Amino acid sequence: MSEREVVITEVALRDGSHAISHSFTTEQVTNVVKSLDDANVPYIEVSHGDGLGGSSIQYGFSKTNEMELIEAAVNAAERSAIAVLLLPGIGTVEDLKEAEKIGAKMVRVATHVTEADVSKQHIQLAKELGMETVGFLMMSHMVPAEKLLEQALLMESYGADTVYVVDSAGALLPHEVRERISLLKENLSVKVGFHAHNNLSLAMANTLAAIEEGATRIDGSVRCLGAGAGNTQTEVLVSVLDRLNIQTGIDIYKMMDLAEDIVAPILQEPQEITKGSLVLGYAGVYSSFLLHAYRAAEKYRLDPRDILIELGKRKVVGGQEDMIIDVASELAGYKIS
Ligand SMILES: CC[C@H](O)CC(=O)C(=O)O
Ligand SMILES: [Mn+2]
Numbered sequence: 001m002s003e004r005e006v007v008i009t010e011v012a013l014r015d016g017s018h019a020i021s022h023s024f025t026t027e028q029v030t031n032v033v034k035s036l037d038d039a040n041v042p043y044i045e046v047s048h049g050d051g052l053g054g055s056s057i058q059y060g061f062s063k064t065n066e067m068e069l070i071e072a073a074v075n076a077a078e079r080s081a082i083a084v085l086l087l088p089g090i091g092t093v094e095d096l097k098e099a100e101k102i103g104a105k106m107v108r109v110a111t112h113v114t115e116a117d118v119s120k121q122h123i124q125l126a127k128e129l130g131m132e133t134v135g136f137l138m139m140s141h142m143v144p145a146e147k148l149l150e151q152a153l154l155m156e157s158y159g160a161d162t163v164y165v166v167d168s169a170g171a172l173l174p175h176e177v178r179e180r181i182s183l184l185k186e187n188l189s190v191k192v193g194f195h196a197h198n199n200l201s202l203a204m205a206n207t208l209a210a211i212e213e214g215a216t217r218i219d220g221s222v223r224c225l226g227a228g229a230g231n232t233q234t235e236v237l238v239s240v241l242d243r244l245n246i247q248t249g250i251d252i253y254k255m256m257d258l259a260e261d262i263v264a265p266i267l268q269e270p271q272e273i274t275k276g277s278l279v280l281g282y283a284g285v286y287s288s289f290l291l292h293a294y295r296a297a298e299k300y301r302l303d304p305r306d307i308l309i310e311l312g313k314r315k316v317v318g319g320q321e322d323m324i325i326d327v328a329s330e331l332a333g334y335k336i337s
Contacts, residue, residue, distance in 0.1 A: 004249040006211060006241060009043040009106075009219050010036055010234055011195070012263060013073065014085050016225030017049035018288045020268055023063040026072040028266055033076035035262050036222070039254035041234075043106060045083040046073040049227065049288055050318075051110060052084055052091030052099060058321055059090070067098060074103035081105040085136070088118045089319065093125055100129045108164070109155075110136035112317050113143050116151035123158040134193065134217070135160035139317055141171040141284055145183045152184050162191040162217050167206065168288075168318070170197030170228055170281040174209040181213035193217030196232045198224060199281030201273055203232040204240065211246065222255065223263040224271035228280045228287030235259045279305045283312025292321055296328035306331055 013029055029046060036044050048054030048066045055062035062069075073082045083106035084099045085091075096107060107126045109119045119135055126133040135155025140148055152163040165180050172180075177194065184192045194210035196203035196219070207218055220237045224230030235255040238248050264270075276294060280287055285308050293311070297304035307328050316323045 003247055004042065005216070005247045007042050007217050008234065008238070008248055008250065009045055009083060009217065010041045010222060011045045011219050011231060012221040012223070012225035012234075013069070014045040014047045014049060014051075015221055015227055015231055017047070017062075018227035018291065019225060019230070019271065020266065021291060022048055022055065022060050024069055025064055026068055029069045029072045030076045031262050032258070032266075033073045033080070033082075035254070035258035037077045037080040039251045039258060040249055041080055041255075042249065043083050044073060044077065044080050045085060045108070046070050047085045050090055051087045052095035054087075054090055067102060070099055070104055071102045081132075083108060085110055086122055087111070087318070088122050091122075093122065096122060096125060097129065100131055104131070106132040106134065108134040108136045109160070110138050110166070112319075113137045113139050113148060113151060116154040119155055120158045123155065123160050127159040133160050135163040136166050136195070137164060138166045138168045139286065140165045140167055140180060141169060141176065142315065142317075145179045148180055149183050149187055152188055156188050156190050160190060162193050163188060164193035164195055164217065164219075165210070165215075166195040167197055168286050169284045170199030170203065170277075170287060171284040172202070172206055174202065174205050177206045177209045178213050181210045181215050185214040191217055193219070195219040197226065197281070197287045198229040198231065198233075199273065199277045199287065201229075202281075203230075204236065207232045207237060208240070211241075223259045223267065225263055225267060226271075226287070228290050229273045229277035230271045276304050276308065279308045283309050285312045285316070286318050288318070289316075289321065289324060292324045296324050300328045300332035302328055302331055
């Protein structure tokens with residue numbers, strides 16, 4: 001992969017799981033992976049939206065067992081490596097061992113931005129299993145750059161090959177991305193990555209800022225199939241990088257074709273910045289909370305924006321999905337006992 005100056009991980013088959021209520025089928029995964037593999041995408045992430053073990057009442061049940069989806073992806077890929085996401089506390093070491101046995105080559109161990117210490121066991125196990133290992137610092141907008149660096153250094157010390165700045169809420173502004181990526185680049189020995197969400201229509205601008213500051217591992221989702229308003233749109237990103245003469249090794253026409261012909265039909269509705277996803281970025285709320293907030297708003301006859309703004313004020317983080325119902329019922333005037 002030496003010809004690639006920026007190495008892209010395609011996340012639609014994991015982050016996009018949030019957008020379609022975890023309803024991927026093995027047929028969809030097989031078709032998408034085959035076409036991404038043919039376009040020469042280096043890494044394809046496949047898991048429940050909340051990572052291994054995410055299928056549950058708290059996060060939403062998967063239509064198809066994720067290990068079956070991962071196996072279908074591994075079987076469909078000839079060149080691409082299949083990656084999985086794992087949030088310690090949701091996914092277990094047993095889940096990771098099973099995914100590796102099936103053929104997953106990379107794991108991204110994701111923690112809230114202040115909780116890198118909980119990634120130690122999983123990062124170390126992944127290295128023992130011979131997997132490429134990424135530390136994934138979610139909700140990176142919530143702390144100053146210096147705190148982010150402290151947490152990134154912990155992940156590096158556990159053995160992560162790359163540490164990602166993850167803009168889970170799509171709340172970061174370009175100068176904030178620059179500040180974070182440049183500080184990590186100056187102080188880490190390992191690679192630095194960036195994962196954007198497009199809630200404020202800044203995913204592309206933020207991604208380019210990250211690349212300019214030295215990030216070499218970048219996430220995208222084809223057709224923007226990711227949580228909230230989606231991620232940096234992969235087929236657009238590879239076209240823009242090609243115009244900038246930055247090599248990704250990915251075939252642009254094939255990416256455009258698969259976005260249109262294979263991925264667009266999977267979307268329940270086109271990915272766009274709705275008032276709900278805009279408020280995610282504006283208020284700094286986890287992108288994966290969007291559909292949960294819509295459901296709660298319908299149940300309690302509320303404006304979903306009011307729920308999201310309140311969640312943002314309370315600085316609710318991943319894993320606190322039950323707070324969505326608490327906040328909605330409080331706003332609707334019910335007393336929580
Ligand atoms: C709940 C996990 C989350 O979707 C991971 C991620 O992609 C992010 O934080 O943006
Ligand atoms: Mn994401």
